[in-house]
Amino acid sequence: MAHYSGGCQCGKVRYEVDVDLGQTVSCNCSRCGRLGSILAFTPAGKFTLLSGEDALTDYQFNKHVIHHLFCATCGIQSFARGKGPDGTGMIAINARCLDGVEPEKLTPKSFDGRSA
Numbered sequence: 001m002a003h004y005s006g007g008c009q010c011g012k013v014r015y016e017v018d019v020d021l022g023q024t025v026s027c028n029c030s031r032c033g034r035l036g037s038i039l040a041f042t043p044a045g046k047f048t049l050l051s052g053e054d055a056l057t058d059y060q061f062n063k064h065v066i067h068h069l070f071c072a073t074c075g076i077q078s079f080a081r082g083k084g085p086d087g088t089g090m091i092a093i094n095a096r097c098l099d100g101v102e103p104e105k106l107t108p109k110s111f112d113g114r115s116a
Contacts, residue, residue, distance in 0.1 A: 001018045001019060001020045001042070001046070002018065002019070002020075002021065003016065003017070003018050004016070004017055004018075004019065004093075004098045004099065004100075004101065005098070005099045006078055006079075006093065006097045006098040006099055007052070007078055007097060007099075008052070008055075008070075008071035008073075008074050008076035008078050008097065009071070009074040009076045010071060010073050010074035010076075012051065012052045012055040012071055012073055012074070013049075013051065013052030013055055013056065013071045013076075013078055014049075014050040014051045014052060015047060015048060015049045015050055015078070015079065016047075016048045016050060017042055017046060017047045017048070017079075017091065017093055017098075018042060018046040018047075019040045019041075019042040019046065019093050020040065020042070021040055021095055021098075021101065021106060023040060023041070023109075024038050024039060024040045024095055024106050024107070024108040024109070025038070025039045025040070025041075025108050025109055025110075025111045026038055026039075026108035026109070026110055026111065027039060027111045027113040028110070028111070028112060028113055028114045029113030029114055029116070030061070030114070031061065031068065032113060033113075033114070035077060035094075036096070037077070037094045037096065038094065038095040038096055038103055038106055038108050039092045039093065039094060039095065039108075040092075040093045040095050041084075041090055041091070041092055041093070042090070042091050042093060043084075043088060043089065043090060043091075044081070044088070044089030044090060044091055045089075046091070047079070047091040047093075052071065055071050055072050055073060056069045056070070056071065056072070057069070057070055057071075057072045066080050066081070066082040066092070067080055067081040067082065068080045069081065076097065077094060078093070078094050078097035079091055079092060079093050079094060079097070080092040
């Protein structure tokens with residue numbers, strides 16, 4: 001795990017997170033496929049929202065278990081909140097929204113969210 005800062009395009013949403021970018025996922029569900037997200041998952045305790053809680057809009061679909069949070073100003077979804085298989089809080093980080101990360105250097109595993 002490494003420490004990163006990240007956020008949305010306009011800067012209203014900012015956070016810090018400890019996450020392993022060696023374990024990224026590219027999902028083909030109806031949302032992630034359209035967004036082009038590269039996701040990395042980390043326990044909720046490794047994530048700190050620094051600013052922008054009041055700028056976040058929540059979107060849920062399918063099973064309504066993941067809170068897809070996006071900035072109401074610029075529309076960027078830089079992270080989502082959910083629960084891991086064991087019920088503990090998890091954060092899905094859009095690695096494309098991390099400062100200084102070059103997405104083309106990541107090697108995400110494909111996940112068939114369309115069929116899940």
